Amino acid sequence: MTQRTVIATNEAPAAVGPYSQAVRAGDLLFTAGQIPLTPEGTMVEGGVEEQTRQVLANLEAVLRAGGSEPARVVKCTVFLADMNDFAAVNAIYGEAFSDAPPARSAVQVARLPFDVRVEIEAVALCDG
Numbered sequence: 001m002t003q004r005t006v007i008a009t010n011e012a013p014a015a016v017g018p019y020s021q022a023v024r025a026g027d028l029l030f031t032a033g034q035i036p037l038t039p040e041g042t043m044v045e046g047g048v049e050e051q052t053r054q055v056l057a058n059l060e061a062v063l064r065a066g067g068s069e070p071a072r073v074v075k076c077t078v079f080l081a082d083m084n085d086f087a088a089v090n091a092i093y094g095e096a097f098s099d100a101p102p103a104r105s106a107v108q109v110a111r112l113p114f115d116v117r118v119e120i121e122a123v124a125l126c127d128g
Helices: 048-065 083-096
Strands: 004-007 022-025 028-031 073-080 103-108 118-125
Touching: 022 048, 028 048, 048 083, 048 118, 073 083, 083 103, 083 118
Parallel strands: 073 103
Antiparallel strands: 004 022, 022 028, 028 118, 073 118
């Protein structure tokens, strides 16, 4: 049976509900969706570009805490409040995943927590 390990770091915002920042299962790391809160729990100021940069910083912190890194991400899901933001988010996302980008889905949703513009979750390989 594969061991399940809860991952938590102070380098990303704490969970705002009954979930973990990430869970390791064998050689895989599953992150929770990251939103544009600072590690201190404050909403980042600005538009979708600033929000996306904070989301990706949070995602990287959680990945590293779980024994992984952006280069080891195999799948991301991007949730957008408005698909019209896709080009702006995609440009910043492309900077974070420039070499051998992971598989990805991007969807518009009716609403995101705290009415943020973007949320991203990932599945990555990790040291098992």
